[in-house]
Amino acid sequence: MMFMLYEAESVIRQELRASYLNKYMKQRIQATQRIRQLFIQGISLTSYIKKEMLKVKNAYHQSNNSQNNNNPVSPTRPERGNIMVGDSKSAIKMVGCDDVFNTIMDNLSLQSSKRVIVSIVGMGGIGKTTLARKIYEDASVISWFDCQAWVTISQDYNPTQVFQCLLHSLAPGASHNYELAEQVYRLLKHRRYLIVVDDIWNTDVLDDLMRCFQDDNIGSRILLTTRQKNVAEYADSEGFLKVLRSDESLEGVARRNIQDLVDRNLLICGERNDRYQMHDVLRELALREAQKENLLCFKKGYDIISCLRWKRNQSINSSHISQPWSIQSRICSYNSITPTTNTSSLIDDCEWEHFGRNSRRLRVYAHFKFLRALAVLDGEINVHNIFLEIVGLVHLRYLSIPCGLNIQYLPLFMLRNLQELQVPYSSSCEPLDIWGLPQLRNLCVWPGITLVPPRSVHHNLESIRRLDYRSCTKELFLRIPNLRSLNLTTNHLIECKAPNWFESLVYLYKVETLVVDDVVLPEFRTIYSMGMLSLENCWPNLKKLSFSNTNLKWKDMDVVGELSKLEDLTLNIGAVMDQKWKPKDGGFRRLKFLTIHSSLLQYWEATSSHFPVLEKLVLGYIALKEIPSGFAEIITLKSIKLLNGCLESLKSSAKRLQNEQQEYGNDTFVVDIF
Known part of the structure; x- marks a missing residue:
């Protein structure tokens, strides 16, 4: 297959x-x-x-039902328990489903004598049918109901087949020679039944079925699984269990699945909750399965690990979850394959071969016609041949080219499927026109790029790294309305001025992450008092903010503290230039992570009310003498990390604070000193 x-x-x-x-x-x-x-x-x-x-x-369902009818169990009420897969000798607990399982069992065992409908709603492939099957086959459920039946509907509804399936479950071996729906009705009459209707898609089918499922007020139950919220609402379910919330994106599902792997110790969470390390066991399993499914190939005799340049406990960046190419690609090493290989991804880490003293051969990228991801890791590119090498790779989703390249040489007009472009160093100072890439989501060009404003709206672009601040205009941001991550910098190779660039940032309506590096900012407090910066409308969704070499004042942090959704603030070298910080009351209401590194800060007057939900504090290379004593009263505080360059008095204050936290009963509080 x-x-x-x-x-x-x-x-x-x-x-x-x-x-x-x-x-x-x-x-x-x-x-x-x-x-x-x-x-x-x-x-x-x-x-x-x-x-x-x-x-x-x-x-299969009919066969199981026949076996269940031949093996009666003593009647008991349905009880809550773990979902188990397999026989009694090799039962495996389904991790993470206990709460949902128990909720369904509660609804099935309600004291109400009325017929109850319970719905499990969610996208395809997330385990609705598996969950329903475990409930259906639970011994306590089998013993409590007089009869059970399971029927799968799917999108192509065949009433004859559906009712025949119900009849085979309810009366195995009986002849069915008259109106099928009426037979189902008669078999369920005055019996406490459990009917599982799996994968039902529309309300008309539900109406057709419900005519057979009468309510005799003896505690009958119906369990539905569906992808359609309206079907469950139409059924007026007593228990409406949404396995996937309607407002949750596929990216949200991916993040929940990653958290599940963390909970099972298959992934190890990093310090800032955005990077993970893969456990060796999971990594080896992934490699074996990739080979088995022909997703990965390597030259015989080469070590697979060195061939792919994968490292032990390879980090995974959660911000890349939404990139489909990263989970679909078939990966190969350049050294390991021939040009005829049907390859989707190519990692090129080999040196150029020489033909004569100064000649370099043309790489054979063009032979890999179906490449979706190309990462060139070595540092030399023949810019005169780059056009010919990439021009035919129309399926590329991901392209990473090393330094020394003038990005203007790239045949962008041919890469209409490109979703991510990374150029670690571009020698071009000219404004870049990337708007011929309609699928582009992520763009990163070092040391910094200027962009030509697009002529039309581009909905797919979500992330720009190393954008020269002088490109910031109202026209640009209004035409990339779904931008969620922005990194601003200064390209010192570009000589121009943009006096009003900062005012354009008010149009970053959806940005969740903002990094400002090596850009001298105007004083927030000044422009705020002049009415130029309205935080009610500016950055309404910003969660993560990072400054470095911005030359701000600590008073400017009062304005930053008013950002309503800010959770993570990083102040690196040169971010704030004065020595005393006394925060304003009522700010930083949602701040969880605070990092101050390479700072002149010496005096910090703060209480628990200034950082009411702070969880983690990181300090390094800082002149601060002690942590404010009021931090001992922050009940959410989990850890303090002191990196190199901290005074002994600062370390002592951290240890005192740890003792006070433990006296308050916070035994999980940790102080790490490097």
């Missing part, structure tokens, strides 16, 4: 590439028509496979 999928994917990629690269419109149209026919065939084949799988699934 996986081989068939790869082959289909390869054919579709070839036709897409043809539609991108063909010179003549007629050839492009023909390629597009061929793609359309491929999808029509795929839809037809998928529909057939789904029907066959549904038949197998229903046959």
Whole structure:
């Protein structure tokens, strides 16, 4: 099956590439028509496979129900317990499902004699059916109800097949020679039943089924699983369990899944909760499975770890969760493959080969026609050949090119599928026009770039790193309305002025992370008092803020403290230039993480009310003599970390604060001194 999928994917990629690269419109149209026919065939084949799988699934349910009816259990009320997978000899607890399981069991065992409907709602593939199956097969559930039936609906509703499935569950072996729905109704009459309706998609089907599920006031229950919220609401469910909240994105699901891996000690959380280290056991498993599924290849005789340049406990950045290429790619090392390999991702860490004293060969990237991710790790690029090397890679989603490149040489007009572009060092000082990349989400160009304002709105761009502050204009930010992460800097190779650039930052409506590095900022307090900066409208979603070499005053932090959603504040070298900080009352209401590094700060007058929910404080290379004594009363404080360059008096105050926290009963409070 996986081989068939790869082959289909390869054919579709070839036709897409043809539609991108063909010179003549007629050839492009023909390629597009061929793609359309491929999808029509795929839809037809998928529909057939789904029907066959549904038949197998229903046959399995009927077989299980027959076995359950032949093995009666002494009646008991349904009790809460753990969900177990497998037989009694090899039962495995489903980690993380206990709360949902217990909630469903509570709803099923309500004292009410009325019929109760419980719904499990969520996106496909997150375990709704598995959860329902564990409840359905629970011994206490089987013993409590007089009869049970399981039916799977899916999008293609076949009433005859559905009612036959119900009848086989309720009366195995009986002949069914008249109206099927009426037979189901008669079999359920005056019996306390549990019916599981799996994967129901619309309310019309529910109406059709509910006519057979009468309410005799004897405690019958119906359990629905569905992807559609409106179906559960229409059923007027007594217990409406949303496995996936309607306001939660796929990125949110990914983050919850990562947290689940952390809870199971398969990932190790970093200091700032945005980076994780993979446990060796999980890493080895991932490598084995990648090889098994042909997701990874390496040259025979090469060590797989050195070949891929993966390190022990490789860090994972959670900010990259939303990038689909990072979880779909087939990865290969450049040294390990031939140009004919059907490769999706290429990590190139090899040196240029020499043909003669000064000649360099042309790399063979163009032979990998289906590349989605290309990372060139060595430091030399032949800028005269870069166009020819990349021009045909129309499927690229991710491109990282090393230093020494004038970004203007890149054939951006051919990379319409590109989602992330990284150039560690660009020698170009000219404004960059990246708006021919409609799918671009993340952009990073060192030491800094200026951007031409787009002529139309670009909804996909979410992150820009190393943007020269002189590019900040109202026109730019209004045309990238979904920007969530912005790193501002100064490219000293560019000579121009932009006196009103700071005022444009009020248009960063959705930005959650803002980093300002090597940009001298105007005094916040001055522009705030002049009415130029309104925090009611400025940065309403900002959660993470970092300053370095900005030459601010500690009084400016009073303005920063009014940001309503700010959780993480980092003040690095040169961020604030004076020596005394006395915060204003009522600020930093949500601040959890505070880092002050390489600072002139000597005197800090603060109480618990100035940082009411602070969890972690990090200090390093700082002139501060002691931590404010009022920090001992911050009940949320979990840790203080003192890095190099801290005075002995500061270390002593941290230890005293630890003792006071423990006296207040906070035994988990930690002080780390380096």
